[in-house]
Amino acid sequence: MVVEEILIYGAVQGAVYALLALGYSLVYGVGGILNLSHGAYYLAASYAFYLTWVIMGGISGYFMGMILGIIMAIVVATASYFVIIKPLEESEISILIGTFAIGFFLEQLVIVVYDPNFHAIPSIINGYIMGIVLALAAAIFVAMGSFYLLRKVKRLSMVNRYITIMFALVAGILVGMGIFFSVFEVAGIGFLDFYINILGIALPIQYIVIIVFSLIVVILITFFINKSKIGKSIRAVSQDREAAMLMGINADRTLLYTIMISAFLAGIAAVLYTPADIVAPYKGWPVLTGAIAVVILGGMGSLPGSVVGAFIIGYARIITNYLIDPVYSSLIPVIIIVVILVIRPRGLFGKKEIS
Amino acid sequence: MESLTKRILAIVLIVVIGVGIGVGAWFFLGGEGTYAWSAADCPGAPSDITADQIIKVGIIGDTERLQGEGSLQGALLAAEEINTAGGVDVNGTTYYIGIVSENSDEANPILDTSVAVRAAKKLIEYYRVDYASGGFRTEAGLAYQDLWMDAKIIFWNTGAATAALTAKVLSDYAKYKYFFQPSPTNTTALAINLISLIIGTAKVLNATMPTHNITRFSFMREDLAWTAGFASIMTSALENNTSYNLTFTGEDIAFPQDVTPVEMESHWTTIDNAHTQIVIPIISGSAGLTFATSYGDSKPKCVPIGINVLAQDADFSIDTSDRCNYSVTLESVFETNKTSKTLPFWYAYETKWSTTPVYTATGTYDAIYQLEWALENGLSFDPDDIVTQLETLVKGAGLEGAGGIGAYDASHSPVYGWPHGMGLAIQWYNGSKILVPGPGLYPSGLGIFPGGALQNMSPFKVPHWGLWTS
Numbered sequence: 001m002v003v004e005e006i007l008i009y010g011a012v013q014g015a016v017y018a019l020l021a022l023g024y025s026l027v028y029g030v031g032g033i034l035n036l037s038h039g040a041y042y043l044a045a046s047y048a049f050y051l052t053w054v055i056m057g058g059i060s061g062y063f064m065g066m067i068l069g070i071i072m073a074i075v076v077a078t079a080s081y082f083v084i085i086k087p088l089e090e091s092e093i094s095i096l097i098g099t100f101a102i103g104f105f106l107e108q109l110v111i112v113v114y115d116p117n118f119h120a121i122p123s124i125i126n127g128y129i130m131g132i133v134l135a136l137a138a139a140i141f142v143a144m145g146s147f148y149l150l151r152k153v154k155r156l157s158m159v160n161r162y163i164t165i166m167f168a169l170v171a172g173i174l175v176g177m178g179i180f181f182s183v184f185e186v187a188g189i190g191f192l193d194f195y196i197n198i199l200g201i202a203l204p205i206q207y208i209v210i211i212v213f214s215l216i217v218v219i220l221i222t223f224f225i226n227k228s229k230i231g232k233s234i235r236a237v238s239q240d241r242e243a244a245m246l247m248g249i250n251a252d253r254t255l256l257y258t259i260m261i262s263a264f265l266a267g268i269a270a271v272l273y274t275p276a277d278i279v280a281p282y283k284g285w286p287v288l289t290g291a292i293a294v295v296i297l298g299g300m301g302s303l304p305g306s307v308v309g310a311f312i313i314g315y316a317r318i319i320t321n322y323l324i325d326p327v328y329s330s331l332i333p334v335i336i337i338v339v340i341l342v343i344r345p346r347g348l349f350g351k352k353e354i355s
Numbered sequence: 356m357e358s359l360t361k362r363i364l365a366i367v368l369i370v371v372i373g374v375g376i377g378v379g380a381w382f383f384l385g386g387e388g389t390y391a392w393s394a395a396d397c398p399g400a401p402s403d404i405t406a407d408q409i410i411k412v413g414i415i416g417d418t419e420r421l422q423g424e425g426s427l428q429g430a431l432l433a434a435e436e437i438n439t440a441g442g443v444d445v446n447g448t449t450y451y452i453g454i455v456s457e458n459s460d461e462a463n464p465i466l467d468t469s470v471a472v473r474a475a476k477k478l479i480e481y482y483r484v485d486y487a488s489g490g491f492r493t494e495a496g497l498a499y500q501d502l503w504m505d506a507k508i509i510f511w512n513t514g515a516a517t518a519a520l521t522a523k524v525l526s527d528y529a530k531y532k533y534f535f536q537p538s539p540t541n542t543t544a545l546a547i548n549l550i551s552l553i554i555g556t557a558k559v560l561n562a563t564m565p566t567h568n569i570t571r572f573s574f575m576r577e578d579l580a581w582t583a584g585f586a587s588i589m590t591s592a593l594e595n596n597t598s599y600n601l602t603f604t605g606e607d608i609a610f611p612q613d614v615t616p617v618e619m620e621s622h623w624t625t626i627d628n629a630h631t632q633i634v635i636p637i638i639s640g641s642a643g644l645t646f647a648t649s650y651g652d653s654k655p656k657c658v659p660i661g662i663n664v665l666a667q668d669a670d671f672s673i674d675t676s677d678r679c680n681y682s683v684t685l686e687s688v689f690e691t692n693k694t695s696k697t698l699p700f701w702y703a704y705e706t707k708w709s710t711t712p713v714y715t716a717t718g719t720y721d722a723i724y725q726l727e728w729a730l731e732n733g734l735s736f737d738p739d740d741i742v743t744q745l746e747t748l749v750k751g752a753g754l755e756g757a758g759g760i761g762a763y764d765a766s767h768s769p770v771y772g773w774p775h776g777m778g779l780a781i782q783w784y785n786g787s788k789i790l791v792p793g794p795g796l797y798p799s800g801l802g803i804f805p806g807g808a809l810q811n812m813s814p815f816k817v818p819h820w821g822l823w824t825s
Contacts (some may be wrong), residue, residue, distance in 0.1 A: 009621040016617065116419045116463075118644045118665070122676035123652065190574060194652065201624060204652055207617070276616040276652075278644045282464060286613055322625075323616055327578045328609045 004199040006318050013205045015214035016315030017234060019269035020287055021294035021306040022221060023262030029162060029238040030258040033095055036079045038101035038291055039284030041073040043264040048072035050121055050279045062124055069274075070267035075264030076106070089252075099267030103284055110281040123275040124208040126194050131203045133154075137216055139176035143168050166300050185191065210272050218307055221261075225303070230257055238301065263325060297337050299350025335345035398431055399438035400451035409444060409453040410736075412726070413484035414719060414812045415474050416491055416817040417462035419667050422514060426489040427456045428708050429513075429716030434724035443727050446734050454724060455482050459752045461495035469500035476497035479506050485736065488722045490514040491715065493581070496775055504530050507738045509727070509745075512536045513718025516545055517581055521766040532742050535767045535790045536720040537725060538687055538758050540778070544771035545662070546585055548685060548778050550592045552793045553633060553660055554599050556683065559792050559815050560822075567824045568572055569632050573606035573657075575622060575646065576637035583609065585637055589694070600783050602825075604629040614642050619649040627655035630823040635661040635711070636682075644674060651678020652758070659683065660780075669711040672786040678787065685778030687714040687758040689790050691809045693779065698810075701755035711788075714758070721756030728754055750775065779809075782816060787815040 027035045052065035084098035146168030195202045224233040233254045236244035298309025313333045320332040375648045392406040416423030434452035442449040457474035474627040490496045491514035503510040518541040523531040576582040593601040606629045643665035650766040660683040704712045733744035750770045753762030768777035781794025790812045
């Protein structure tokens with residue numbers, strides 16, 4: 001039973017860390033910036049989500065809060081770019097101090113303007129919502145896969161191309177619906193259940209959604225970085241900033257986009273994780289330190305490294321909880337990082353450019 | 356060149372800010388003058404009183420958070436009541452209670468004791484307080500305890516439960532005799548109180564659910580020095596109780612302050628796998644919220660009975676979105692007739708502050724009344740005379756307060772046991788606190804409550820998802 005528990009809880013913890021660390025790694029890869037305001041993006045999203053839910057109430061307030069939370073994270077990130085990162089771009093140490101100041105400022109702002117107390121948001125993710133999420137995820141993947149295959153077929157007429165797209169969408173929706181209903185049949189959970197039984201362990205459905213979203217985000221980000229125009233710009237700037245600029249890429253704008261993407265990811269992490277966690281002014285710091293730990297372990301700027309590092313840290317914490325002592329759950333990952341850095345200073349997957 | 360200009364500007368800015376902060380700190384910490392006390396510091400007092408008519412009391416605590424806010428509000432309420440009733444009569448002269456406060460930030464999870472020390476220094480050197488009360492964290496209390504003692508300022512500690520603070524009264528009486536702890540009861544008494552509560556609750560549960568055989572208990576606690584010893588004492592006492600034996604499952608989960616929700620979830624799985632029926636939380640910090648929300652989410656077949664300081668907050672149910680339901684904690688005061696002063700205090704506090712009092716509020720409220728009593732009976736402002744007066748409050752001859760009959764032992768710790776320092780069992784149910792049978796309070800025929808029937812007592816609520824059968 002302990003093995004199953006370690007497997008499941010380690011996966012959940014790793015998924016959370018992956019969401020938090022991906023954006024952080026991305027910004028380092030493009031700008032060579034240790035962005036210490038990353039936790040502030042999470043904090044901004046978390047409080048925007050919470051306050052919207054408190055003010056509006058109900059399901060509508062909840063989902064509006066999630067959307068506003070993500071938007072707020074991006075707004076804070078954009079502000080941090082224009083106020084600190086861009087004006088101080090010539091000095092890494094100034095950016096380090098400036099972004100740290102943003103994190104500290106936002107924490108104090110919350111304490112002074114709102115309150116220093118701890119709050120919580122309930123999870124509303126039950127079987128019904130999980131089914132929808134899984135169905136949507138499946139639909140997106142099937143549709144994306146179809147589009148990708150479509151691009152490989154060169155001699156398709158425009159009409160046939162649209163027909164194929166329609167079929168891809170329908171296939172995606174059908175697969176999604178199939179998954180939606182099989183969730184309840186196969187897993188044996190009710191529409192209104194908040195827990196799902198996996199390997200004999202009752203796991204909050206919220207955590208399943210975190211894992212699924214983490215997976216989706218990792219795949220989408222990889223796809224985005226490799227296939228989109230902005231993604232290609234991001235890769236180009238991370239590989240050689242000057243050469244990219246000579247090729248007409250606006251490196252500053254690319255960095256801004258990257259920071260916004262990073263905030264978007266932190267925002268998603270916040271709105272997904274906050275219902276399982278608490279809302280508190282200091283919450284940005286553990287998020288930041290967690291992200292830094294993962295990125296150092298995985299390799300600065302490496303997206304696969306961030307994902308692998310996230311799961312190593314996640315599993316290290318849970319294994320420590322079960323097999324050593326929960327008291328050391330924060331210490332053991334640090335020891336692992338130190339050992340890895342001694343053996344391989346770049347981290348597990350560390351390279352200069354984004355991979 | 357532009358970069359150089361920016362650097363110079365930055366340096367100038369830093370110097371200006373640094374000098375400003377330095378001058379401000381020097382000014383506020385007594386470098387320049389002292390605070391001018393006035394009627395504005397004395398709630399309920401006539402507006403024409405002079406500074407020499409004011410009994411200057413300082414409240415130290417995390418006034419931005421639940422615990423410190425309670426300390427300040429309790430003291431202000433007591434001061435207002437006393438001042439409105441005509442003030443304090445000492446040798447025929449009328450004085451009024453004045454209250455100032457300083458934020459020690461000591462409930463901050465990332466504790467910086469230097470902030471607490473600065474707050475104490477400001478109360479002593481700038482406000483020139485005669486007496487002080489408050490406190491919350493042991494570490495902060497230890498950091499500023501000597502400041503009060505060196506200044507011979509009587510300090511009523513109403514926040515920290517550890518015996519480490521009052522132990523100094525025994526080890527160095529001459530220096531620490533000015534330190535009193537009207538509440539909370541110290542950790543040993545708290546453990547006895549909690550043991551009594553758990554055994555009482557187990558008896559009540561067994562009477563109502565005889566097939567369940569409620570005997571199995573586990574711990575979930577913060578990894579702090581005092582919680583380990585506390586759990587050890589409790590395990591021994593619960594397993595060897597003469598009236599009712601409980602069985603320790605072997606699960607004593609100590610988690611760090613930064614425990615993640617996922618980790619807490621895994622701890623609940625462990626607790627549930629051990630078929631725990633009663634889980635004993637020993638939590639004073641922010642993890643109390645994660646603990647409660649995670650309990651409500653994971654619904655293990657057990658009931659939490661223990662210490663969770665945050666659960667005393669009137670808004671705890673809102674903050675946990677009702678996930679704290681069925682949790683039981685000890686509280687020094689509730690809307691009941693614990694003493695004849697409890698209900699009037701409760702209603703006055705609710706009216707004035709639009710919330711219900713936590714234990715720190717009850718503590719400072721009673722401390723201010725003890726000060727009034729000591730001054731009026733001792734007829735002296737001399738701290739040594741007041742100490743002598745307060746030391747007459749002993750078991751069987753205490754001063755009635757809102758939280759119990761105030762009395763001290765040799766270490767100036769509160770005397771434990773009815774009708775002195777004793778916690779009430781409070782359970783969260785349907786978004787509200789209810790008073791349930793607790794330590795020595797057995798209205799269901801299992802025993803007799805020594806003070807007579809308490810008002811507003813309800814039967815213990817069993818989680819609707821059930822408890823394990825052992």
